Amino acid sequence: xxxxxxxxxxxxxxxxxxxxxxxxxxxxxxxxxxxxxxxxxxxxxxxxxxxxxxxxxxxxxxxxxxxxxxxxxxxxxxxxxxxxxxxxxxxxxxxxxxxxxxxxxxxxxxxxxxxxxxxxxxxxxxxxxxxxxxxxxxxxxxxxxxxxxxxxxxxxxxxxxxxxxxxxxxxxxxxxxxxxxxxxxxxxxxxxxxxxxxxxxxxxxxxxxxxxxxxxxxxxxxxxxxxxxxxxxxxxxxxxxxxxxxxxxxxxxxxxxxxxxxxxxxxxxxxxxxxxxxxxxxxxxxxxxxxxxxxxxxxxxxxxxxxxxxxxxxxxxxxxxxxxx
Numbered sequence: 001x002x003x004x005x006x007x008x009x010x011x012x013x014x015x016x017x018x019x020x021x022x023x024x025x026x027x028x029x030x031x032x033x034x035x036x037x038x039x040x041x042x043x044x045x046x047x048x049x050x051x052x053x054x055x056x057x058x059x060x061x062x063x064x065x066x067x068x069x070x071x072x073x074x075x076x077x078x079x080x081x082x083x084x085x086x087x088x089x090x091x092x093x094x095x096x097x098x099x100x101x102x103x104x105x106x107x108x109x110x111x112x113x114x115x116x117x118x119x120x121x122x123x124x125x126x127x128x129x130x131x132x133x134x135x136x137x138x139x140x141x142x143x144x145x146x147x148x149x150x151x152x153x154x155x156x157x158x159x160x161x162x163x164x165x166x167x168x169x170x171x172x173x174x175x176x177x178x179x180x181x182x183x184x185x186x187x188x189x190x191x192x193x194x195x196x197x198x199x200x201x202x203x204x205x206x207x208x209x210x211x212x213x214x215x216x217x218x219x220x221x222x223x224x225x226x227x228x229x230x231x232x233x234x235x236x237x238x239x240x241x242x243x244x245x246x247x248x249x250x251x252x253x254x255x256x257x258x259x260x261x262x263x264x265x266x267x268x269x270x271x272x273x274x275x276x277x278x279x280x281x282x283x284x285x286x287x288x289x290x291x292x293x294x295x296x297x298x299x300x301x302x303x304x305x306x307x308x309x310x311x312x313x314x315x316x317x318x319x320x321x322x323x324x325x
Contacts, residue, residue, distance in 0.1 A: 003171040004126040011162040014116040016153035024114040028073040036062045039142035044222030048213030070132040074125040081119025088243045096250025100158045149299045162287040176206045187291045196323045221301040230323040238293035245294035
């Protein structure tokens, strides 16, 4: 049996519940689903194929209705932070945070959603049989993408459920070097940019690609130079706490949406206004903790409106670097 064990820390409030959707609960199916999403987006760029081709590759790693997945996912050793912070995400004075997490905060007829606070740690264990080593390595790549670009649980595309990996242990000799890059915290903005750049270079090497390809049909989110943009964003005045980071991102995103037409806002997800259909947002906002500051990693698929985000006052400008795919 092959094992890949990861100690993970929660960076931003993680809203993930069980059947009642109020009590917080870490559920392996939710992690499997999030990993599956990022794997599908990556394989779209690896194969340049149709959705059907991508689903065939996806089923090999994560299973389908006809057969289960060869990768087993377990969560153990959940530890609350030793010094839990106050529920800052419910602070009435943090307009940016409330904008990001509004549906989690409760109302006169609805209790607020419970969450795992920043600093919570747990162990994620991936296992597979020896004949499935290649598939286990692909699942690890999906986890790398999830940890660096995405999140888990409700409002995960709006900074909630951002994660960081603190250590990793593999029981086998991996053909890909991502676990080493996962371990430890990037010290500064440029080191995070370099880590993400090297990570995508290693992914392309693993799949024997010079570049990620545009899909034949754009019917789903795909990571490729033409269909996806990944940027690391920081403030000229560093954001020293997760509260400050969430509030700054929320305020900037709110200002950005205000400048869009109704049609452009619809591209950022439905329902919106009179439009009651459902469309997942193509924009993923993720918070990463560095040694001395917090930064935002924004992943935008090609449905996003092509407008520059607002900058505000000069002293509060965002600095952004794009990751080459």
